[in-house]
Amino acid sequence: MSTTPVVRFTETTKRFGELTALDRLTLDVHEGEIVGLLGPNGAGKTTTLRTLLGLMQPTSGHARIMGVDAWREPVEAHRHLAYIPGDVTVWPELTGGQILDLLGATSGGYDEAYREELTERFNFDPRKKGRSYSKGNRQKVAIIAALMTRAPFLAMDEPTSGLDPLMEATFQDCLREAKARGQTILLSSHILSEVEAVCDRVAVLRQGVLVEHGTLADLRHLHATTVEATYSGQPPRLDDVAGVEDVVIANGSIRLQVQGSTDPLLKALATAEVHTLSMREPTLEELFHAYYDESTELPAGAGA
Amino acid sequence: MTIPTTTTTRPTDPPGAAASTGDGRTDRTPPSPVRVWLRLYRHHLRLLRGAAIAWITGLTVVSVGVVATYEDRYATPEELALFAEMEGIPAFEAMLGRFVQLTTVEGATLSRWGMFSILAAVWGMLAGARLLRRAEERGHLELLRAGVVGPRGLTLSAIAALFTTHLCFAVAVGVSHTAAGMDTATSWALGGAAALLTATFALGGALASQLVASYRRAVGLVGSVMGVLLGLRLLAAASVTPEWVWWTTPFGWVGYLHPSDEAWATVFAAFSVLVLLLLLVVVALSQRDLTAGWLGGATDEPSRSPRPVRGHTDLATRLTAAGARTWGAIIGIVTLAFGLLSRDFSEAVADLPTMVEMGNQLGWYDIDTPEGIVAFTFALVALLLAVFAAGQAAAIREEEASWRIEHLLVRPLGRVRWLVTRIATAAIAVVLLALLGAAMVSIGSAVVGSPIAVVDALVAAVNIIPVAWLSLGIGIAVLGLAPRLTAPLTYGLVLAAYLLDFVGGLLELPEWALELSPFRQLAAVPAQSIEPLPLLVMIGVGVVAAAIGTTVFRRRDLQEA
Ligand SMILES: Nc1ncnc2c1ncn2[C@@H]1O[C@H](COP(=O)(O)OP(=O)(O)O)[C@@H](O)[C@H]1O
Ligand SMILES: [Mg+2]
Numbered sequence: 001m002s003t004t005p006v007v008r009f010t011e012t013t014k015r016f017g018e019l020t021a022l023d024r025l026t027l028d029v030h031e032g033e034i035v036g037l038l039g040p041n042g043a044g045k046t047t048t049l050r051t052l053l054g055l056m057q058p059t060s061g062h063a064r065i066m067g068v069d070a071w072r073e074p075v076e077a078h079r080h081l082a083y084i085p086g087d088v089t090v091w092p093e094l095t096g097g098q099i100l101d102l103l104g105a106t107s108g109g110y111d112e113a114y115r116e117e118l119t120e121r122f123n124f125d126p127r128k129k130g131r132s133y134s135k136g137n138r139q140k141v142a143i144i145a146a147l148m149t150r151a152p153f154l155a156m157d158e159p160t161s162g163l164d165p166l167m168e169a170t171f172q173d174c175l176r177e178a179k180a181r182g183q184t185i186l187l188s189s190h191i192l193s194e195v196e197a198v199c200d201r202v203a204v205l206r207q208g209v210l211v212e213h214g215t216l217a218d219l220r221h222l223h224a225t226t227v228e229a230t231y232s233g234q235p236p237r238l239d240d241v242a243g244v245e246d247v248v249i250a251n252g253s254i255r256l257q258v259q260g261s262t263d264p265l266l267k268a269l270a271t272a273e274v275h276t277l278s279m280r281e282p283t284l285e286e287l288f289h290a291y292y293d294e295s296t297e298l299p300a301g302a303g304a
Numbered sequence: 305m306t307i308p309t310t311t312t313t314r315p316t317d318p319p320g321a322a323a324s325t326g327d328g329r330t331d332r333t334p335p336s337p338v339r340v341w342l343r344l345y346r347h348h349l350r351l352l353r354g355a356a357i358a359w360i361t362g363l364t365v366v367s368v369g370v371v372a373t374y375e376d377r378y379a380t381p382e383e384l385a386l387f388a389e390m391e392g393i394p395a396f397e398a399m400l401g402r403f404v405q406l407t408t409v410e411g412a413t414l415s416r417w418g419m420f421s422i423l424a425a426v427w428g429m430l431a432g433a434r435l436l437r438r439a440e441e442r443g444h445l446e447l448l449r450a451g452v453v454g455p456r457g458l459t460l461s462a463i464a465a466l467f468t469t470h471l472c473f474a475v476a477v478g479v480s481h482t483a484a485g486m487d488t489a490t491s492w493a494l495g496g497a498a499a500l501l502t503a504t505f506a507l508g509g510a511l512a513s514q515l516v517a518s519y520r521r522a523v524g525l526v527g528s529v530m531g532v533l534l535g536l537r538l539l540a541a542a543s544v545t546p547e548w549v550w551w552t553t554p555f556g557w558v559g560y561l562h563p564s565d566e567a568w569a570t571v572f573a574a575f576s577v578l579v580l581l582l583l584l585v586v587v588a589l590s591q592r593d594l595t596a597g598w599l600g601g602a603t604d605e606p607s608r609s610p611r612p613v614r615g616h617t618d619l620a621t622r623l624t625a626a627g628a629r630t631w632g633a634i635i636g637i638v639t640l641a642f643g644l645l646s647r648d649f650s651e652a653v654a655d656l657p658t659m660v661e662m663g664n665q666l667g668w669y670d671i672d673t674p675e676g677i678v679a680f681t682f683a684l685v686a687l688l689l690a691v692f693a694a695g696q697a698a699a700i701r702e703e704e705a706s707w708r709i710e711h712l713l714v715r716p717l718g719r720v721r722w723l724v725t726r727i728a729t730a731a732i733a734v735v736l737l738a739l740l741g742a743a744m745v746s747i748g749s750a751v752v753g754s755p756i757a758v759v760d761a762l763v764a765a766v767n768i769i770p771v772a773w774l775s776l777g778i779g780i781a782v783l784g785l786a787p788r789l790t791a792p793l794t795y796g797l798v799l800a801a802y803l804l805d806f807v808g809g810l811l812e813l814p815e816w817a818l819e820l821s822p823f824r825q826l827a828a829v830p831a832q833s834i835e836p837l838p839l840l841v842m843i844g845v846g847v848v849a850a851a852i853g854t855t856v857f858r859r860r861d862l863q864e865a
Contacts, residue, residue, distance in 0.1 A: 053714050056861040075718045083714040089706045093626065095610050102613040106715040131441060131518065
């Protein structure tokens with residue numbers, strides 16, 4: 001690629017004493033992309049973003065924003081970005097409005113009409129003091145402060161934590177609008193479906209190591225759905241059903257994984273007397289489990 | 305890409321996290337309330353431990369210092385007789401509390417507790433409000449209150465922890481004073497009463513924490529009550545008021561511990577009744593909404609629309625001003641009071657040659673003149689300013705510890721610029737507070753017609769600025785090098801330096817040791833003329849320390865609390 005990527009991690013490593021929180025991460029984010037950084041708690045997502053933003057010094061390697069190393073030249077690197085921290089704390093004595101003023105002023109300007117619009121859309125009351133804000137409200141302050149700058153690059157650390165589902169949907173709309181305007185976004189999450197809803201590409205971190213990286217289509221094999229059912233009489237025949245694996249049948253209950261379409265499975269289940277049926281997406285932990293069962297080697301060049 | 309599913313529940317938490325929600329889905333039988341209560345008690349005690357050890361040690365050492373040096377200081381009957389002349393002089397009693405029976409070591413020591421008791425009360429107030437309001441304000445109580453122990457049990461566990469530190473205080477005073485040679489019964493009576501006074505104000509802090517919804521306001525409330533109670537003592541000391549006025553304030557009760565008064569029973573009864581009453585009220589009021597207060601909830605909206613915050617400099621100014629207001633009130637009151645008393649005080653001292661001599665030993669020169677009293681006042685203000693400056697370093701660190709700083713540092717604002725702005729704002733606040741002191745002392749002296757020139761007051765203020773800047777600079781160095789120690793180490797160094805100067809003189813430590821204290825280097829302006837060299841050295845060291853701190857801060861990872 002000829003143009004400078006918006007974000008470039010090169011062998012970025014961060015150690016805290018013995019613990020390697022981030023292990024030789026190499027990753028690019030290009031202009032106009034939304035990239036999701038996916039991983040369970042403690043995977044190193046926050047460390048990745050803090051290192052990128054120059055809040056922490058990489059132990060080795062480096063991270064650049066639009067070609068600028070944020071550790072060496074923070075002011076230059078921060079000129080074109082906005083950030084939503086993972087754990088938002090606010091000044092207890094300032095009102096939400098004052099905090100937005102402050103963050104707008106230090107960002108070097110913002111779109112005032114858009115700030116009003118966002119305040120309305122997120123149903124945020126800027127008149128209350130910081131100390132009285134719930135987690136969700138503190139999150140909204142950070143979200144509005146970041147989006148209202150219309151910065152070309154947005155970094156977000158689990159931006160929807162603490163938001164209710166309605167606000168989550170609003171937030172995803174905002175992300176799509178930002179993308180439509182050409183803004184680049186790197187966002188971390190531990191929720192697969194959230195990443196799925198908005199991201200073009202996904203990078204999966206596990207214990208500081210990039211274990212998967214690609215477009216959502218590339219990562220289709222991550223999508224196993226867990227199905228649990230209870231039945232009476234004869235157990236349904238599931239041997240030849242497409243996409244079904246890990247079948248456990250015991251005392252009138254079935255538990256299995258299914259990949260791809262569930263249609264063949266549902267037809268097969270219909271042959272038995274099924275009483276209850278539930279399906280859920282796997283947790284990330286389960287995904288990683290599945291992932292490590294089927295491939296012990298990291299795909300070559302996945303980090304490029 | 306979509307996957308057809310019938311019912312899909314989305315995982316929001318990784319498995320394993322559910323076990324800690326305590327919502328009853330887990331198989332474990334709930335722990336017994338008594339065990340949980342004991343754990344809460346231990347938790348609170350752990351929170352109190354550090355500060356309690358510091359206060360108990362400080363107060364005990366200072367007071368034992370008085371006992372230990374008594375015989376040396378008043379070796380001859382003449383010296384003793386002169387010292388005893390201080391008894392019952394209204395100007396002293398107004399500032400220092402009741403002065404009785406100075407011819408015995410018990411009397412001399414107990415008379416000092418008029419001053420020391422104020423410190424004990426401040427400790428009590430801060431500990432009470434910190435445990436019962438600040439923890440809640442910061443959201444630390446939410447988890448605890450979700451457990452099997454209700455709000456009253458939680459409050460009681462905090463109060464039990466507070467009382468435990470007060471008990472340790474009583475024992476420390478009792479044992480140490482007995483060992484230093486004071487009469488056993490009096491030592492323990494002093495320990496008991498000092499602990500009860502501390503407990504009274506701890507409960508005061510706890511009570512205010514139920515009434516108002518912020519730590520700052522709780523401290524402001526108890527601080528005001530404390531001011532009124534000290535005002536009552538001041539009134540009691542006036543020669544025209546009847547004796548019973550001393551009994552209207554707990555600060556007066558402490559004055560009646562002298563064996564000759566035979567009032568121990570009354571003092572202890574009064575304290576016990578007050579403590580019990582406060583305890584009942586606090587427990588009764590503690591059954592309330594989390595984060596709310598009886599006089600107004602945490603969600604109160606400001607009545608008028610607040611001034612916009614225009615940038616990080618504006619923020620730095622506001623945050624600094626918030627702390628400076630409180631200190632401005634303290635410094636203003638102290639300097640005004642001494643200004644008003646400067647004439648009476650110096651005239652009273654003029655009749656007491658021992659006092660003048662003792663003053664000279666301690667570095668308070670010519671306290672038989674109004675200039676000497678003003679110099680003494682500014683020696684005190686120097687400590688207050690240095691503590692304020694240490695507090696500013698701690699406040700700057702708090703921005704980092706809470707990660708609020710993250711909002712600013714991810715914007716185009718360098719770390720150095722952010723920190724230098726905070727340092728500069730604090731340094732300017734120091735200057736303004738010193739000038740306020742000069743203004744108030746001038747006004748006070750002008751009212752009573754004491755001959756203090758405004759210029760003298762100004763020079764006295766300028767004289768104490770460098771020591772506060774030094775404190776700030778050291779604080780910033782600690783912030784860079786050992787961020788988590790910023791508050792304890794900086795406050796600790798300031799207090800150690802002050803005690804070295806103050807108690808070191810009484811303990812007759814070698815001169816070179818005393819010279820280590822920056823406070824020792826201050827000339828007693830305006831009684832003496834200002835000495836620029838030590839001041840320039842202090843400024844130099846302060847600037848270098850701040851520069852080191854800033855450089856290291858630029859190069860290190862941010863660290864949470
Ligand atoms: N300042 C720090 N000091 C020591 N260890 C840290 C620090 N910050 C993070 N860690 C550790 O690094 C690992 C990654 O943490 P983090 O980046 O916060 O993960 P995530 O954001 O994915 O939940 C964790 O094991 C965490 O305990
Ligand atoms: Mg995180």
